[in-house]
Amino acid sequence: MTMPTPEFLHKLADAADRETLARFRKPLDTSSKPKDGYRFDPVTEADREAERVMRELISAEFPDHSVLGEEYGLSGTGTFQWVLDPIDGTRPFLLGIPVWATLIGFTQEGRAASGMMSQPVTRERFWADQTGSWLETSAGKTPLRSSAKTEMAEAILHTNSPEGVKRNKDVNFDGLDAAVKMTRYGGECYAFAMLAAGQIDLCLEYNLQPYDIVPLIPVIQAAGGVVTTLDGGRAEDGGRVLASANMELHRAALKILLGQA
Incomplete structure (x- = not known):
């Protein structure tokens, strides 16, 4: 086996x-x-x-x-x-x-x-x-089933701490924060679980190691969510990672974060 x-x-x-x-x-x-x-x-x-x-x-x-x-x-x-x-x-x-x-x-x-x-x-x-x-x-x-929300104005965003925001000025966090319904901090890995459960719509983290995200990828994906790096790469490698409730919301959030919207 x-x-x-x-x-x-x-x-x-x-x-x-x-x-x-x-x-x-x-x-x-x-x-x-x-x-x-x-x-x-x-x-x-x-x-x-x-x-x-x-x-x-x-x-x-x-x-x-x-x-x-x-x-x-x-x-x-x-x-x-x-x-x-x-x-x-x-x-x-x-x-x-x-x-x-x-x-x-x-x-x-x-x-x-x-x-x-x-x-x-x-x-x-x-x-x-x-x-x-x-x-x-x-x-x-x-x-578990992730949210079907596709309107950014109705989405809930989570990131764990403001330290990552401060150190990643090339990422348009302020733009995404302004576009969503609410932003919260401090949920650690539990926030990713709540994304899979349909309670949170977007989770953004800036400095993940593989052991921080690999165990959560199947939980999110099998629930209907999407997880990639900010450049669209595989999240298993860690780095700057965005998890979203669905592909439509994921694409829209990436455009804002990368300054393309």
Whole structure:
């Protein structure tokens, strides 16, 4: 078996949840990694332990697969690769705000094939495979569907922080902000899940790593959404990324952001 089952994605999430929840809203030793434009980019033992236990399970089940993780980098080579972010949103994790999550992605020949976002505080898992995009809770599994809005004046835009806006003056964020109904900040990866769920229409981020976005691509795409870089390239490589509820809205937003409208 080379492709993971939903059961195995849940098994990875269960293991990560045990490590993160045990440390959430508890005193933690925190260090900072260097990151352009940020004076503080935290990492904790919760990040490291959650990734470690997921790697152990993957190695036991799929020893021929490679793994790319935020905390321990790249190990292995091959067609199939796991892409892990043990805590996407370490800052809100440290603040006790539950918009962080564990991101688990799987790629085949560099393309995102399945993914899961696990938020253990709210007990929600957003995941996707070849069967569709789903929200799973203790109440059961429901399909996700992105918004059908195509009028920019009715759209809701999200970007995580104003720091990216300040550093990317070549991107016409002000133009898009002026065109939409409302802009909000601070939702981390949860905002992408809400795009798949039809609550948010546009998510713009300026400096994503593959582990920040690969696990979310299948969830958004299988729900009907679109994810690319600002130059229209593959989002799996990270960088400046726009996710939209549908293709019509995506094209219109890109034109504004690139100064073509």
